Amino acid sequence: MHHHFTEEQSMIRELARRIAEEKIEPVREQSDREGTFPWDIVKELAQTDLFRVFIPIQYEGMVEEGLGITNMCLVTEELSRVCGGIALAFAGTGLGSFPIILFGSQEQKEKYLPAIASGEKLAAFGLTEPDAGSDAGAIKTTAIKQDDHYILNGTKVFITNGEVADIYTILALTNPEKGARGASMFIVEKGTPGFEFGKKEDKMGIRASVTAELIFNDCKVPAENLLGREGAGFLMAMKTFDISRPGVAAQALGIARGAFEEALKYAHQRHQFGKTIISNQGIQWMLADMATGIEASRALIYQVADMIDKGETKNIGHLSAMAKMFASDIAMKVTTDAVQIFGGYGYMKEYPVEKMMRDAKITQIYEGTNQIQRNIIGTYLAKMAGKLARERE
Ligand SMILES: Cc1cc2nc3c(=O)[nH]c(=O)nc-3n(C[C@H](O)[C@H](O)[C@H](O)COP(=O)(O)OP(=O)(O)OC[C@H]3O[C@@H](n4cnc5c(N)ncnc54)[C@H](O)[C@@H]3O)c2cc1C
Numbered sequence: 001m002h003h004h005f006t007e008e009q010s011m012i013r014e015l016a017r018r019i020a021e022e023k024i025e026p027v028r029e030q031s032d033r034e035g036t037f038p039w040d041i042v043k044e045l046a047q048t049d050l051f052r053v054f055i056p057i058q059y060e061g062m063v064e065e066g067l068g069i070t071n072m073c074l075v076t077e078e079l080s081r082v083c084g085g086i087a088l089a090f091a092g093t094g095l096g097s098f099p100i101i102l103f104g105s106q107e108q109k110e111k112y113l114p115a116i117a118s119g120e121k122l123a124a125f126g127l128t129e130p131d132a133g134s135d136a137g138a139i140k141t142t143a144i145k146q147d148d149h150y151i152l153n154g155t156k157v158f159i160t161n162g163e164v165a166d167i168y169t170i171l172a173l174t175n176p177e178k179g180a181r182g183a184s185m186f187i188v189e190k191g192t193p194g195f196e197f198g199k200k201e202d203k204m205g206i207r208a209s210v211t212a213e214l215i216f217n218d219c220k221v222p223a224e225n226l227l228g229r230e231g232a233g234f235l236m237a238m239k240t241f242d243i244s245r246p247g248v249a250a251q252a253l254g255i256a257r258g259a260f261e262e263a264l265k266y267a268h269q270r271h272q273f274g275k276t277i278i279s280n281q282g283i284q285w286m287l288a289d290m291a292t293g294i295e296a297s298r299a300l301i302y303q304v305a306d307m308i309d310k311g312e313t314k315n316i317g318h319l320s321a322m323a324k325m326f327a328s329d330i331a332m333k334v335t336t337d338a339v340q341i342f343g344g345y346g347y348m349k350e351y352p353v354e355k356m357m358r359d360a361k362i363t364q365i366y367e368g369t370n371q372i373q374r375n376i377i378g379t380y381l382a383k384m385a386g387k388l389a390r391e392r393e
Helices: 005-035 039-047 050-054 068-083 087-102 104-118 176-182 233-269 281-309 317-347 353-363 371-391
Strands: 123-126 142-146 151-160 167-173 183-189 195-200 211-222
Touching: 005 039, 005 050, 005 068, 005 142, 005 353, 039 050, 039 087, 050 068, 050 087, 068 087, 068 233, 068 281, 087 104, 087 123, 087 151, 087 167, 087 183, 087 233, 087 317, 104 167, 104 317, 123 151, 142 167, 151 167, 151 183, 151 195, 167 176, 167 233, 176 183, 183 233, 195 281, 233 281, 233 317, 233 353, 281 317, 317 353
Parallel strands: 123 167
Antiparallel strands: 142 151, 151 211, 167 183, 195 211
C-alpha cells in the first residue's frame, strides 16, 4: 500500500533507505555486539543532510511550513528497518530538538537549531528520574533562580544520546512546592560546569544507542536558556510527546518490516518435509497477520504525522498514543513471529531476527509505556463520552 508522499518526502525516504542498506547493514551486527555508538553513520546522515528534515527552513532545515514529522518518521522507519538502535541517534536528536522547535524563542532557535540541522551537534531529552518514570510529574530535579542563572541539581536516568549529544532539553522544578505545575524546561549544553554523565546502561536491545545518566550538581544554566515560561514545563513535555510518539511508532514499524522481510525470504528458502515451509498454511497465516499489522501501523502513523505537519496540534495526543501503542505492539508480535518462522536458527545471533526482537521491545516501553498510552487514550474517550452526554441533555 502506498501513501501519497510528496516528491521531496519520497526522495528523503529513498536516501534513508540507501544509507541503511549500504552503510548501516554492514556494521549493525558489530555495533549491537559491542554496543558501539555509530559515529560514522551520524557523519553520513549529516553529510547527506538528513538531520535537516525535521528543522524549519529559517534555521537551516528543510521544513517550509508546519512541522516535519512525516519526514522524521520516514527516515526513522527506513533506518530502523535495518537497525533500530543506530536509528535512535537520529530519532533521539529529533526528540531533544522538538521542545526548541515548538517553544524556543527566535534567539534560542537561531542559536541551537542550525548546528542540529547540519548534524554537527546531536540533541537529547531529559525527563526520567530514578523515582519518576511513568509518573513524570514526580521529578525531583530542581532549577532555582539566582540572579541571571538557574542552579540545577538532580539526576536524570535512561537518557537516549546521553553523553554523545551536545544539546539537552531538561525538565526541572523551578517551584518545587508546586510539583508538576512548578516544572520548567531548559536547554543545557554539554560542558556546562556542574553537568556530568554517570552510568552508561548495558541494554537488552538497541545496543548501538547510548543510554546514560545525567548528573546536575550545582549546574549553572543561564536564565536565557529557559524555554517558554516558568511553570509550563510539564505541559511542554506532554506536547513534545504528542509530536514525537509517531517517531517511536515509525521505529517500531521499521523494525517490524525488517523482520517480516527476513521471515518471508527465509520461509521461501527453507525446506522441511520435502517442501518449502511457506507452502504450509500455518506459516502463511503467520505471515498474513504480520503483513496486515504492518500495513495498519503504516496507515495510522502517516495519517497522524500528516495531521501534525498540517497544523493539527490540539486533540492529537490520543492519536499519537494510538500510533505508538499499536505499532510497537505489532512490532513485538511480528519480530517474535519472525524468530518462530526461523525456528532454531531464529534464536541464533547468526541471523538478524533475534536482534530485531530485542530491539522491538523498547518501543513498548519508552516515551511512555503502552499502559500509559492506553491511559491517555482511555482518558480522552472518557472525556468525549462526558461531552457527548452533556450535549444530549
Ligand atoms: C533504553 C531507554 C531509553 C530511554 N530514553 C529516554 C530519554 O531519552 N529521555 C527520558 O526522559 N526518558 C527515557 N527513557 C525512560 C522511559 O521513558 C521510562 O523508562 C518509561 O517511561 C517507564 O518508566 P519506568 O522505567 O520508571 O517504569 P515505571 O513507571 O516504574 O513502570 C513500571 C511498570 O508499571 C506500569 N505502570 C506504571 N504506572 C501505571 C499506571 N498508572 N497504569 C498502568 N500501569 C502502570 C508501567 O507501564 C510498567 O509496566 C528511556 C528508557 C529506556 C529503557
